[in-house]
Amino acid sequence: MCNVCGCGQDAMAIGTHPNEHVPHQHDHEQHPEACEEHGHHHGTEPQQGRERDAGHHDYGATPARAHAPGLSQARMVRIERDILSKNQALATENRRYFAARGIFALNLLSSPGAGKTTLLVRTIAALGGQFPMAVIEGDQQTTEDADRIRQAGVAALQINTGKGCHLDAHMAGRAARSLGLQRQSLLFIENVGNLVCPASFDLGEAHKVVILSVTEGDNKPLKYPDMFQVAEVLLLNKVDLLPYVDFNVEHASAAARRLNPGIEILPVSTTRGDGMEQWIAWLFQRRADFLHRLSAKTAIGR
Amino acid sequence: MHELSLCESLLEIIEEQARVHHYRRVRTVWLEVGRFAGVECDALRFSFEIVVCESLANGAKLEIIDIPGCGWCFDCGAEVLLEDCFEICPRCGGTVQITSGKEFRLKELEVE
Numbered sequence A: 001m002c003n004v005c006g007c008g009q010d011a012m013a014i015g016t017h018p019n020e021h022v023p024h025q026h027d028h029e030q031h032p033e034a035c036e037e038h039g040h041h042h043g044t045e046p047q048q049g050r051e052r053d054a055g056h057h058d059y060g061a062t063p064a065r066a067h068a069p070g071l072s073q074a075r076m077v078r079i080e081r082d083i084l085s086k087n088q089a090l091a092t093e094n095r096r097y098f099a100a101r102g103i104f105a106l107n108l109l110s111s112p113g114a115g116k117t118t119l120l121v122r123t124i125a126a127l128g129g130q131f132p133m134a135v136i137e138g139d140q141q142t143t144e145d146a147d148r149i150r151q152a153g154v155a156a157l158q159i160n161t162g163k164g165c166h167l168d169a170h171m172a173g174r175a176a177r178s179l180g181l182q183r184q185s186l187l188f189i190e191n192v193g194n195l196v197c198p199a200s201f202d203l204g205e206a207h208k209v210v211i212l213s214v215t216e217g218d219n220k221p222l223k224y225p226d227m228f229q230v231a232e233v234l235l236l237n238k239v240d241l242l243p244y245v246d247f248n249v250e251h252a253s254a255a256a257r258r259l260n261p262g263i264e265i266l267p268v269s270t271t272r273g274d275g276m277e278q279w280i281a282w283l284f285q286r287r288a289d290f291l292h293r294l295s296a297k298t299a300i301g302r
Numbered sequence B: 001m002h003e004l005s006l007c008e009s010l011l012e013i014i015e016e017q018a019r020v021h022h023y024r025r026v027r028t029v030w031l032e033v034g035r036f037a038g039v040e041c042d043a044l045r046f047s048f049e050i051v052v053c054e055s056l057a058n059g060a061k062l063e064i065i066d067i068p069g070c071g072w073c074f075d076c077g078a079e080v081l082l083e084d085c086f087e088i089c090p091r092c093g094g095t096v097q098i099t100s101g102k103e104f105r106l107k108e109l110e111v112e
Helices: A032-038 A046-054 A085-101 A116-127 A144-151 A169-178 A225-230 A239-244 A249-259 A276-301 B003-021 B041-052
Strands: A075-082 A104-110 A133-139 A155-160 A186-190 A207-213 A233-237 A264-267 B026-034 B061-067 B069-073 B079-082 B096-100 B104-111
Touching: A075 A085, A075 B003, A085 A104, A085 A169, A085 B003, A104 A116, A104 A276, A116 A133, A116 A144, A116 A186, A116 A276, A133 A144, A133 A169, A144 A155, A155 A169, A207 A225, A225 A249, A233 A249, A249 A264, A264 A276, B003 B026, B003 B041, B003 B104, B026 B041, B041 B061, B079 B096
Parallel strands: A104 A186, A104 A207, A133 A155, A133 A186, A207 A233, A233 A264, B026 B061
Antiparallel strands: A075 B104, B026 B104, B069 B079, B069 B096
């Protein structure tokens, strides 16, 4: 296939409309404007290109297979940029902001209804104001979750993403700054309930925490691997319901470890309180490690 | 589901690069998409067309370069090709750390 204009006999068609493919002339004479402008024609106008693409999925390789090197008025520009580089840059900025203030931020990920907000309410009660805390709530609609957190006595900011399926570093950064966080705060960022997209967007957090409830099924780690690969800890929630559901803790744990050998797994019940001690211990340990790393860095900086 | 916002980020890079490389129109966009990038290519194409339709990339062709999944085995140290991100080492059955396949990069543009 020609990778300059995308034409060619060996273009692969996948999908439901293979017959819609309309082969176009390969004579470089379908581009009158380009001819006037540059004295050379190449390939097809975008309009025609769109028509051709409507029923056609092309999978090209590299421009090295161009059939007309140097003859087109078009030129190649090498970019080599990660699409998420902007989000990454903002996440790095957030991370710097948190580090400068000793703020330990956690990004909580799960599908809707796995128990993120209940976990937070219970965690806030268990920590009992030992250090300043704040919560950023991400949901498509409503301020219900932020209201629940405020009732628990902690500052909360609700982000409604509208149609968005995840929080990004820009939203999280703005929210964190407008919360007016105290130094050495513990910041929980409750992401939009979604087991897919939030895994791709770094928010600048210290750790990602994934919550899987036993009612969702033990096959979820393998079905939605991204989330389990990026998290440092997996909370297996609703273990109080284990007698009533077909969920094999060993299977789920083995699957999560297969994806992410270093993942820590803590069975909890945010309603009954099982495993909360281990979770709180994990929080303390990781926060202490984070603050220790910061002070070590500052010492080197001096 | 997040392909639309990925396309918006892609368009931002294309517009930003237009100021650097002085182009007025984009004809083709080459994207590297890793096997484990979490990107659904059909959704990406669909979103791309919508996102770029009033931009300098209107009508641009989207070429997707597949990046295979590779990993490194913790147990035997082998570099292995992976079909799925949860695969075990085909040589020794050990645990594999993914080393490539998560790429999602704008590689190259054909511009005027």
